[in-house]
Amino acid sequence: MSDSKSTPLVQLPARLLSSALSAFFAFLRPYFPHILPLVVCLSLVPLLLLLSASAGWVVWRNAAVGWKAPLYLQYGDGVPPYAQMALPPLVSQQRYDVFLHLQVPNLEGTYALGNFMTTLTLSSRSNKTIASIRRPTIVTPPRVPFYSRAPSVIDVKVPLLTEFTPGARLVIANVEVGRRDNWKAVGSGEGREVSVISASLNGIVVHHGIRGLITRLPLLSALISSIIFLVITSLIVGVCVLPLMLRQAAPPYTEPEPHFAQVDIKPLPTISSSSSEDSEDVEEKPLVPARRSRPSSRTEIKIEDAPSTTLASSGSQTVRRRRSTLADSDLSSDSSES
Structure with a gap:
């Protein structure tokens, strides 16, 4: 019984540790896209320093000596x-x-x-x-001088x-x-x-030449070589990692909403009674077509429809003229005369 009771007590610190770690990672999860590139850069710093020191050592080791x-x-x-x-x-x-x-x-x-x-x-x-x-x-x-041996x-x-x-x-x-x-x-x-x-x-x-400078100052040449190598590698790493950091820091793209221009709608002007009466008079006056010459007996008489005209007052509704019945009366008079 004592062993069964002591087992949960032993597992309690492990459970607390796992819950604390899960809570910590849950807290840092929103910041991972911003922290990850920085962590990568910091982890590469020791490697860059080691490579730069190796480059300086190679230059110092290969410097010609007597x-x-x-x-x-x-x-x-x-x-x-x-x-x-x-x-x-x-x-x-x-x-x-x-x-x-x-x-x-x-x-x-x-x-x-x-x-x-x-x-x-x-x-x-x-x-x-x-x-x-x-x-x-x-x-x-x-x-040999006289005073020496x-x-x-x-x-x-x-x-x-x-x-x-x-x-x-x-x-x-x-x-x-x-x-x-x-x-x-x-x-x-x-x-x-x-x-x-x-x-x-x-x-x-x-x-x-350059080899002469290196052979005269091997230690200084090695130090300068290390610095140059460190600068170049740092620029390369920065060019590779910086776009990732900027991409994560940039706000998400949102499509802009369409913008509609506001148009002022003015009311249509009212039509006066006098103008309406004039339009009715014009509508009632028939259009008299010119009398055609008498056709031959076998020639068929074609009567075209009078064109419809549209009269519109300023801002008023359009008015179509109806077909005139004058063409029918002319046709009947011609037939009677013949």
Whole structure:
């Protein structure tokens, strides 16, 4: 018994909640046509903000930046020191200045080597050659002020490519440093190789056009791109949703009632007795037709009816004249004479 009595008490809050929700929706039902477009617009605001932020991130992520790829030269293979590596992802249509940076020891033997060659070959992942170039290089002793000590390491910069456009995102570089004759004419004729402490292949972005503005100010460019994307998408959503709101807000069309112009009806003028008597006199006077010439014996005589005339006084009713009987009397007199 206790369970059966407690069950309605448990269901009571649910019933109250459902009735409250039904009453709330019944109260808002007349306003749904006006509130629904506004709710749709507000629900699209987070999506628009997310898309705008994504657009700015894409611009910032794809902005070209300088890069540096370390090289690990290989020695002792019977050829000049060489290295092969994949460059960082590049912007295919961006211009770069590419150069080789070497750190060599500050020794007399390094200066005695004289000129040596630096070869760079860039190829795609499909082993298609994009660019290939060779540049001569020589190491010279640095100028050191008298009050300072000579450095133990010398930096050598070898320019290779100027305003180079890779045309591909993933590029593989092959670098070769040294002479292929191994400097056999140096010293006693033994082969030698250039000593390199560290080497790296560097790329510097060339600022040009709109890409140059983006590469100079990547964060500001991303922010401007987000704002422009947000404005454009907001205008598109407004153009799509605003007509729905205006259609719901416009009053229903009602057909206008026909408008009839008021006409003043004036009473007809009364007919005087004198005018009526004149009309009767005119009516009583018969119209005498002209006597016709005597026809032949076999010719039939056609008598036309006298035309009826309508006499109307000003505003009075029309009066028709009756057929005259004079035509019958003329016909009888003609027959008697014959």
